[in-house]
Amino acid sequence: MKTSNFYKSVAVLLSGTAAAQAITLSILPILTRIYSPEELGMLAIFTATTSILLTVSCLRMEMAIPIQKFEVEARSVLVLCIQLVTFNVIICLIFCFAIYFIFPELLGGLGKLVFLIPVGILLGGVYLAINNYAVREKEFSLISKSRLRQSISCAFIQIFGGLFGFGAIMLLLGYIFNLGAGAFYLKKRLLEDLDFKSFVKFEKSKEIFYQNIRFPKYSVVESFANTAGIQIPVLIIASSIGVAETAFLFLAMRIIQAPMALLGNSISQVFYSQASENYKEGTLSSLTLKVSESTFKIGVGPIIFIAVVAQNIVGKALGQDWEVVGVYITTMSPWFLFQFLASPISPVMYVTGKQNLFMRLTIFGFSLKIFCITVAAIKGLYVIESFVFANTLFYMVCFYIFSQVGGNSMGNIIKSFMKVVYIPFAWLFGALFINHILAVF
Structure with missing residues (x-):
């Protein structure tokens, strides 16, 4: 990549990211005045827990998407990622039920809000996969726009919820919609022709999994340790x-x-x-x-x-x-x-x-x-x-x-x-x- 093209690609990503970050930072003075430290602390706990699980939701197969040589291979890895996310969300939901009913003392202040964690992992995992597909296609403009939509969705929900006194749940929903808005936008713009029948072709996914086995073999532990740290x-x-x-x-x-x-x-x-x-x-x-x-x-x-x-x-x-x-x-x-x-x-x-x-x-x-x-x-x-x-x-x-x-x-x-x-x-x-x-x- 020529230097000019490199900086041009960075500039395209920066345009949307800058606007997204400006929105995120500009609403902080509002959030600190309509939410208590305890409520924002619950958001911190929820974000920390979801982030840890999110990093391994695709078993790091999303990192294999940008380096695939052919389009059909990249899409096959993308499908595999969404299959893995779905499976891991089911496992997470089972654990949430077990913790809520058997070990409620582990929930801290989350209580029933713990059931929002699988939703965050589902939307976040799908976004990770599609985002890496967009990186492979060098669709940096779409990534930039998706980030802007993420911040707008999050800001609207969190401010609306705080002003009307709905409490910490709206902080958590804002975080979840942040993930979901990006996933739905990229899917619509980039993968409108994606055949959903491919999501049940497990034999092909098994083949793709073993072709890229080094990612779950090494990167799952690496990514989990990095985020958990x-x-x-x-x-x-x-x-x-x-x-x-x-x-x-x-x-x-x-x-x-x-x-x-x-x-x-x-x-x-x-x-x-x-x-x-x-x-x-x-x-x-x-x-x-x-x-x-x-x-x-x-x-x-x-x-x-x-x-x-x-x-x-x-x-x-x-x-x-x-x-x-x-x-x-x-x-x-x-x-x-x-x-x-x-x-x-x-x-x-x-x-x-x-x-x-x-x-x-x-x-x-x-x-x-x-x-x-x-x-x-x-x-x-x-x-x-x-x-x-x-x-x-x-x-x-x-x-x-x-x-x-x-x-x-x-x-x-x-x-x-x-x-x-x-x-x-x-x-x-x-x-x-x-x-x-x-x-x-």
């Missing part, structure tokens, strides 16, 4: 220091993740759509270096900016009861800075067939995070700080390994970063200037 600590924090405190952490993560969701995911999807071809041509190292430099140039600055101004702005925007969110944002900034650098080039592990190494890496990260957060929770000291330390260390290691697998030494990476280091510094000086203005007035 973020979300299980959120559940531990909820049980150790309270649901309300979890809401503060949840909002802080959502705000500082905005640059990563806006830029990192878009760059990563374009990178994955092209990396397989570059790998075959022997030019993967140049593509990986270009992506790393682009990520540093356009993404590190905004994270630094948010970290510096957060404590002066967040309290005013969200309300006095939420001032601690700004402190959490500043504390978490090193973690998200390195995650932002590492995540866009992580598909290099799939392209080069390093799923086994990726699995071992994420198991290390999962173990590190759970160990740090558990020890801190037991002692009742530095719980959030321990969470941040473990994630920062893990993503530093990830960035190093992804770069090496992509064919670039740290020396080359640093040299590339030094060419554009003035850009993050400009963001830093801008943040310091704004803090000075706020202090004066």
Whole structure:
């Protein structure tokens, strides 16, 4: 892919993602005034639980879709993914009934809302599969529009529900409709001719499954460990220091993740759509270096900016009861800075067939995070700080390994970063200037 085409594809994805993120962030001051910390804490618990299960809903077969050589193979993998999601949703529903009636103490404050989890997994799993099919087809404009529809649906439901006093259930339904709106839009635009009879052709699906066995064999554990390493600590924090405190952490993560969701995911999807071809041509190292430099140039600055101004702005925007969110944002900034650098080039592990190494890496990260957060929770000291330390260390290691697998030494990476280091510094000086203005007035 030529450099101009690469940036054009990223720009197309960014257009919709930027609008979607703007909607998500702009409604936060409304949500914090119409929902209590406890209600937003329930959303954090629901999101954490659903996210963990969602990552393995397709047994990671969705990651095989973009690298299929032929259209018929890609569609066959897509059908397999939806079959797997359906099966896993049935299993999840059985577990939800068992927990609700036999072990209700495990539900925390969710209660009957636990039955919304399978719905979220169904819609989210289908969206994951169709989204990866769109990546293969390089339909970045459709992906961009789907993200915008997701945010609009979520915002409307959550604000409407809060204003009319329906409580936490509307926060959860907004999250679910976020997933569903994207799935239905992409299906209608991209797969209108999909034959539903193919969903019952299990012999073909069995053949496709074994052809791509390396994805469930290695990537399920890797993906589960990666997501669980973020979300299980959120559940531990909820049980150790309270649901309300979890809401503060949840909002802080959502705000500082905005640059990563806006830029990192878009760059990563374009990178994955092209990396397989570059790998075959022997030019993967140049593509990986270009992506790393682009990520540093356009993404590190905004994270630094948010970290510096957060404590002066967040309290005013969200309300006095939420001032601690700004402190959490500043504390978490090193973690998200390195995650932002590492995540866009992580598909290099799939392209080069390093799923086994990726699995071992994420198991290390999962173990590190759970160990740090558990020890801190037991002692009742530095719980959030321990969470941040473990994630920062893990993503530093990830960035190093992804770069090496992509064919670039740290020396080359640093040299590339030094060419554009003035850009993050400009963001830093801008943040310091704004803090000075706020202090004066």
